[in-house]
Ligand SMILES: NC(=O)c1ccc[n+]([C@@H]2O[C@H](COP(=O)([O-])OP(=O)(O)OC[C@H]3O[C@@H](n4cnc5c(N)ncnc54)[C@H](O)[C@@H]3O)[C@@H](O)[C@H]2O)c1
């Protein structure tokens with residue numbers, strides 16, 4: 004390598020948050036090497052470094068890629084991430100997410116790669132005792148997706164305790180929005196997330212939005228979430244990677260804004276930003292959905308110097324809408 008730039012292995016780099024993080028890594032002077040099977044990712048989203056196709060469960064292929072690039076660390080996004088799907092097919096989640104991560108950690112140990120940033124989730128908290136949620140509150144997931152991520156956090160703690168791994172778990176709240184320059188954005192197939200579905204309904208390209216439940220214990224009866232811009236998440240990953248360079252052990256950080264928005268708030272913001280109506284109706288609550296999840300992000304600010312800068316609802320919706328117009 005003539006540049007001397009450090010390589011970072013990015014599992015799931017062809018996915019939504021992974022691709023935005025590759026852009027941020029390149030801007031920070033790293034070379035992101037995407038490792039992705041493309042099972043749920045997009046080849047076109049890999050723009051800031053090489054794509055190496057492979058599955059997490061293929062340990063030999065992982066080792067081959069690590070030997071080829073000599074990454075100084077790994078950012079691990081690759082996983083299945085649909086709460087509803089995990090309720091119907093839990094084994095898919097335990098195999099891909101838990102067994103897949105064990106396979107990755109074995110390859111890292113064999114190739115002596117000792118730094119990891121991991122995509123965890125607010126879904127590990129289950130129904131929290133109160134909001135906003137601090138990192139030291141109990142983690143008691145109510146769906147297999149969240150449980151798979153909590154199991155991985157435990158594996159990371161145990162590996163970090165041996166002194167061979169520095170690991171950071173970033174517990175994101177609800178990722179949303181798109182690259183402000185419009186180069187990449189959210190493109191899940193099928194799409195299940197609220198904001199792209201609300202925008203597609205406004206555009207007339209999807210069914211009217213179904214609001215899951217009108218009788219939640221929240222002021223307007225609909226679920227409250229903490230929506231965090233994907234560009235803010237990408238920035239946090241670069242910072243967390245830096246943290247693993249100088250801090251051994253395991254650390255976890257909540258990534259959110261500290262402010263909740265209900266589904267009706269999202270519909271109102273979507274209508275404001277697009278100037279179009281969002282056709283919608285009500286359906287039953289979705290199994291496995293807590294009523295309210297809002298982050299206390301103060302630890303990430305204190306330790307990583309991170310805070311949300313692009314995550315007001317209008318910026319989230321206008322960047323996502325801009326992306327949807329191009330896509
Ligand atoms: N989107 C959110 O709101 C959110 C919130 C909290 C946590 N997370 C976590 O962040 C990560 C990224 O989420 P996303 O929304 O970008 O998901 P995504 O589905 O867009 O990206 C995941 C990527 O991982 C790849 N992948 C999956 N299994 C693989 C395997 N076995 N081997 C190789 N590649 C594999 C997919 O092809 C895809 O490109 C996930 O771990 C998810 O659990 C997401």
Ligand SMILES: O=c1ccn([C@@H]2O[C@H](COP(=O)(O)OP(=O)(O)O[C@H]3O[C@H](CO)[C@H](O)[C@H](O)[C@H]3O)[C@@H](O)[C@H]2O)c(=O)[nH]1
Nearest residue numbers: 084085086124125126175176195196197213214215226292
């Ligand atoms: O058609 C829809 C889609 C969603 N919702 C509601 O909108 C909110 C947001 O739903 P999303 O599916 O967009 O996201 P989740 O809140 O289910 O997010 C969960 O899954 C994500 C990954 O997909 C993250 O891991 C996150 O941490 C975890 O809580 C929820 O209250 C959901 O019930 C609807 O009412 N109608």
